[in-house]
Amino acid sequence: MTRVALPELGEGIKSAIVSYWYFKEGDKVTEKDDLVELATDKATFNLPSPCSGTLVEIFYREGDTVNIGEALANIEES
Amino acid sequence: MRFAISDLGLIDFGKAWYIQREAHREVRDNSSLNRLFFCRHYPVITLGRLARQDNILITEEQLKEKGISCYRIERAGDVTYHGPGQLTAYPVFNLNYFKKDIRWFLRQLEEVVIRLLSDFKIIAARKPGLTGVWVGEDKITSIGITVKNWVTYHGISTVVKKADLDNFGLIRPCGMDIGITSLETVLAKDIAMEEVKEKLAVKFRQVFN
Numbered sequence: 001m002t003r004v005a006l007p008e009l010g011e012g013i014k015s016a017i018v019s020y021w022y023f024k025e026g027d028k029v030t031e032k033d034d035l036v037e038l039a040t041d042k043a044t045f046n047l048p049s050p051c052s053g054t055l056v057e058i059f060y061r062e063g064d065t066v067n068i069g070e071a072l073a074n075i076e077e078s
Numbered sequence: 079m080r081f082a083i084s085d086l087g088l089i090d091f092g093k094a095w096y097i098q099r100e101a102h103r104e105v106r107d108n109s110s111l112n113r114l115f116f117c118r119h120y121p122v123i124t125l126g127r128l129a130r131q132d133n134i135l136i137t138e139e140q141l142k143e144k145g146i147s148c149y150r151i152e153r154a155g156d157v158t159y160h161g162p163g164q165l166t167a168y169p170v171f172n173l174n175y176f177k178k179d180i181r182w183f184l185r186q187l188e189e190v191v192i193r194l195l196s197d198f199k200i201i202a203a204r205k206p207g208l209t210g211v212w213v214g215e216d217k218i219t220s221i222g223i224t225v226k227n228w229v230t231y232h233g234i235s236t237v238v239k240k241a242d243l244d245n246f247g248l249i250r251p252c253g254m255d256i257g258i259t260s261l262e263t264v265l266a267k268d269i270a271m272e273e274v275k276e277k278l279a280v281k282f283r284q285v286f287n
Contacts, residue, residue, distance in 0.1 A: 010179030042209035046226040
C-alpha cells in the first residue's frame with residue numbers, strides 16, 4: 001500500500017485545501033497522472049500519483065484542509 | 079533562468095488558456111525553456127476552483143447581453159473580471175529551476191508589479207494574507223496561479239485603464255468587498271498600454287533572472 005502524503009509546498013505553508021480529486025475511490029490510477037489538486041493562498045497545486053494501482057481510500061474530501069505531511073489517500077499498487 | 083516573452087495581443091480568454099496549457103507541456107518536458115505571455119482579454123469573468131457562483135452579481139442572460147463570457151478554471155482564487163484595459167501576464171515557469179516554493183513565487187510576482195508601478199511613481203504594496211498588489215486600500219493587480227509538476231500557469235492581471243473598472247461592479251472580486259483601481263485612476267491621466275508592457279517585461283527580467 002502506498003500512502004500519498006501532502007509534500008512541502010514552500011516556506012511557511014502548513015496546510016492546503018483539497019480543491020479537486022481527479023479520481024474516486026476504486027478507480028485505477030497511473031503513475032504521474034494528476035491525482036488531486038490542492039489550493040493554498042492564490043495557487044492551486046497538482047499532486048501526481050506516485051505509482052500505478054487502485055485508489056483504495058481517500059482521507060480528505062474537496063473543501064477539507066490537510067496539513068503538510070498528512071496522508072491524503074492510499075493506493076494499492078498493481 | 080531564461081524565458082521567452084510572447085505578446086498575444088487582444089485575445090479570447092479560452093484561446094489564451096489553451097495556449098498556456100500547450101506551453102505548460104512544452105516547458106515541463108524541456109528543461110531549458112520557460113515562457114511568459116502578455117495579453118489583453120475581451121470581457122470575461124473567470125471563476126477559480128473554489129469560487130462561489132453567487133459572487134457573480136448578475137444573471138447568465140445579463141452577462142450574455144453585455145457580451146461577457148464566463149469560464150470556470152483550475153486556477154486558485156475566487157471570481158475575477160478581465161477586460162481589454164488590463165495587462166495580463168501568464169508566466170509558464172518551471173519552478174524546479176527557480177525555487178520550489180509557491181509563496182516565494184507569488185511574492186516574486188508581486189515584486190514585479192511593485193517595481194513596475196514604482197516606475198510610474200505609484201507607491202504600491204502587499205497586504206499580509208491577501209495575495210495581490212494594492213495601492214492604498216484598493217487592489218490594482220490580481221494574482222491566481224496553477225502549479226502542475228512544479229510548472230506554473232495562469233498569472234497576474236494589472237488594471238491599466240479606468241474604463242475596465244465598471245465591470246468589476248458585476249462581481250464580488252476575489253469573493254470580497256474590495257475596491258479595484260487602475261493606473262489611469264491613480265495617475266489621473268491615460269497611460270499607453272505599450273509603455274506598461276515594455277516596463278513589465280523589464281521588471282520580469284530583473285526579478286526572475
